[in-house]
Each structure stands twice: as C-alpha cells, then as structure tokens.
Amino acid sequence: MFSLTNMTKVYQRGAEKVFALNHLSLDITRGEYVGIVGPSGSGKSTLMNILGLLDVPTSGSVSIAGQKIEDMNSGRQNALRRKTIGFVFQQFLLIPTMTALQNVMMPLYFAGCPDAKKKAMELLAKVGLEKRLDHLPSQLSGGEMQRTAIARALANDPSVLLADEPTGNLDSKTADDIYTLFGNINREGTTIIMVTHNRDLAETFPRIISIRDGRLERDYKK
C-alpha cells in the first residue's frame, strides 16, 4: 500500500535546517493495522501528512497504491487522496453548523457522488448513529462526534484510514468503543494507520512503528 524509500523531510527554521524525517524507509501492506508511536516532535505528524498526500518529502521516494507521488502534479495527488485516504483527527473537525448527515455528505459532494444522502445515511448507520442524523455536533457526545468523523472519513470508500490520536479527547470507556469500531473497519479490509501516545494500547496493535528524531526506532510486528 505504502512504500517509503530513504525518505527525508527538511524544514527550514530560520538559518537552521530541521530534519523532521531522516532517511526513513518503510513498507505498509494493504489491510494492516499499524500504530505509530513516538515522543512529540519525533516526526509522527510529518509522516502522517506525507502518507496522507498532504505534504511531499524533500528527498527520497514515496509510492502510494503503486504510484510514485513525486511524479504527480497536485491535481492527481488530490484525486488519489480523495480515492484512497480518509482522515480522522483528534479534534474531530466537524463543521459546527452542519448536521451529522451534512458533515458526512460533504466529501461525497466534493467527489461528485450522485447518491450522497443515501450513502451518508448508510455510513452513519455503520458507526451506530442512525438515530442522530439531524443532530448538530454540539448536540452529540464526544464519542458520537468522533463516530461522525469516522463515517465522514469512510465516505469515499478509502483503502486507508489515517487517524491522528483519534481518542486523545475522549474518556477511556468511549475510547475503547472507538477502537472496537476501528478494529471492525480493519477486519473489512481497510488499512488503518493510527498515531497514539498510549503505549499500552499500542501494544495491542498487530504492528507498532516507533519513531524518534525523524528516524525509525523500532518496527515491531506480532
């Protein structure tokens, strides 16, 4: 699914060059469930941005679903992202004035999906929110907001879900429910890559990638 070879990302901070990612090589195959751990500033977010086609590496090679992203213009990158990748954020990032249903319909609208409403209703039913379609985010609990965000991430049938600390704002009971949901989604064949600070939780993942100072510290598969 993902193939990173000798990938480096350098930021310019004043006169200083910061290596956010330093000659990183990594392969992730379709259907994996991967946890990414590491202290803050280790380069986790940069890695997620590159995997999500939101950023490009300074050097090295990245291919996603067999396509080299450095050969693509931004329009094709955009199309590949829309088809392949769904994002789940720590802060949910729902549009506060739109209902759960409208929030899920938005990516379908951008993709030009003809049956957006039906599809969005199915997705919300899948995450257990079939009775919350017309609720605004402010009328939903934290867990329900994140479920809505997951339904939105699944809108265009992505092969990968990228989740950046999806339970960071939730209590542990709710967080467990969300992990169960991710587990179910993974069993249906969707690749899941999740950044987490929770080492205990990460230990339960089939594969853990640990990053420190932009380098691969440990890549552990069960």
Next chain:
Amino acid sequence: MNIFTIIIDGLRRRKIRTVLAVAGIAIAAASLFSLMTLKQGYESGMRSEIENMGAQIIAVAKGCPYEAVAVIMIGGQVPATLPESVTNDIRKIPNVASASPNVYGAYKYLDLSHPVIGIEKEELALKPWWKIQGKFPENENEIMLGSVESAVFAEKSGEYKSIGDSITVTAGGKKVALKVVGILKATGSKDDYSTFATLTTAQKILNLEGRVVTVNVRVMDIGRIPDTISDIEKISDVQAVTVAQVMGTIQNLVKAAETMLLMVMVIALIIGGIGTANTMMMSVFERTREIGLMKATGASGRQIFSLFFTEGLAIAFAGGLIGVIAGSAATLGGDVVLRNIVSVMPSSSVGKITIDAIGVTLLFPMMIGAFSAVYPAIRAARLNPIDALRNE
C-alpha cells in the same frame, strides 16, 4: 447537498456581516435602478408629448424658444406672443404644407386653473389620432373638453353633465359661459387635461385678441427644414425651432444630470464591492481549518475557489435583487416626488420599469461581486491544508 448548502451555511454563520454586505450593494443597486428607469420614463414621456404636437417646426416669439416650447408642452403659459398676421406670412413660405396658429392660456373653474388651447380646425389634420365625441367647436364660446377634464367637471360641477351643457368660468378677469360641444377621447397625453376652443374664442377669453403664442408648421420636404427655419426667422420677432431640437435640448439636460448621478452610483457600488471583499476575506480567515478539512477530504483547489467565488456572487445577486425591488418602489414613488420638483414633466407617469434597467441592476452588482470575490477565493483555494489544519 449541493454547493449552496455549504454557501448558505457559511453565510448564516455571519448573518449580520452578510446582511450589511448585501445592504451595501442593494442600496447602490436600488439607486442605479431608479435613476435608469426614471430617466428612461422621462425621455419617452417627453418624446410622446412632442409627437402628440404633430408639428415639425414651431414658431414662437423671440426669447428662449426651448423653454417656451417645453412650457407649452406641459400646458403652462408663455408670456410672449406674436401678431396673428405671422401665420399668413409663414403660409407664404415655400415648403410650408400647413401652418396652424395656437394660443395657450388658462381659465379658472371650480377654484382651479385649467389650461385652454385655441386652435383652428386645420390643426385636426395634425392630430389624426384624435377621436372626438360630439364635434369640434366652430362657433364663439364653444369648447371641447379633454376626457379627464370632462369626467372631473361632470362629477364636481352642478351645471355640467355632458355634451350640450355649459360651464361658467372666470377668464381674463370676467365671467363667461362656455358651451361644451365635444369631448376628446382619452389620448394618454396632456390633451386629456386640456380644454380646446376656436382661436377666436380663446383669444377673446384670454384677452389676446389678434395675438398667437405659437404657429405649428408642417413641411412638405423634411430635408429642407433648415431653409424653412431661416425663412421663418426672416419675419421680425419670430424664432423657429424644430421639434427634434427641443427633444435634443431636453435630452442633453437629462444626460448631464444622469452622467453625474451615474458616476456617484458606480462609486457607491464599488464601495459595496469593497464591503463584500472585506466580508469574504474575513470568511476565508475564519474558516481556515474548515478549508483545510475540505481539502483533506478531497476538495480540489478549483472546488474551494468556486465555493467562495459563488458565495461572493450570491451576496451581490441578493443585493441586486433587493435593489430591483426597492428601486421599483422608489421609481413608482419617484414620479410623485419629481412632479413636485421638476417644472417640465410629461403628463404620463415617468415611473416605468424596464427590462434593461432590471438587467443592468442585476448584472452590474454581479460583476462587482465577481471582482471582489476573486482574490479571497484564490486565497482560499491556495491554502495549504497542513497549515490550515494546524491553525488552532
């Protein structure tokens, strides 16, 4: 869901700013709309008044001929007169097909002043569209009433009901009984508000014996009008103008006022556009994360651009639409207001709403809206999703 679900959601979140931006454009658009419609209504009203005169050249006493003709057209009184003999002098000029002398004045009846026009029967040839019920006056102290005058007199005076009855009026300081022998059917011009009598009758009741106010001339060959005018002006104290010149003068006056006002309107609309640009820019800044999210969930730069661009157009369109509605009200009311301010007004209402004015009032704000939305929309489209999502 379509593009408007997202746009309306965005606009609803900043109601007051949206309303203010729309109002800024609507006020300018409404002014533009009423200016255009009132100007068009005024011009077409004046043109039809002139066409109703039926003459091509009008001879008047020396003075300001344009003012004289304009005042006559709206039924006012001109102080300067010509000797009646001028009519025959004009008839002798080559290329003159007909010359008909007129006097204009007013009498008092039912405590109001009413315009009276003295004409000879040959004037009827100049007005083939006139339909007369009864007959045209032939004898002394006979009159024909315009349709509106007839209706008002029949309702308010005790003595007059219809043709055959007389009215007792005050004119030239004395009382005189005038017998109504005809009623002119509605023409849609100031003739409906006029009283017609023979030249002799009008001269007598207005104390203008042997005098005429205008001589209305029709020519045989329109191409030789300039020669005919210079021939007419050889007669002492006589000045001649063509109907086209009068119209041209009125149009020039209207145009000068219009150009100045139009510039003010355009500036007002540009200010409205700057208001729109401002609210759009604020919208882009406030919704940075949302734009980042939209991009992350698959929106292309072009889709984001059209989202914000359409939002700007929507504000401008709403402004234009409200402008047309408010402007229509202002135009219909404007006729009443103008009548109290402007001395030379056509008898038909100048408040006419035209398709052109609606088109311009809708399209021009849209252009302004497009200009003001382009930059904020480009800014939104170019936002880097990583920076946008990081924005807390």
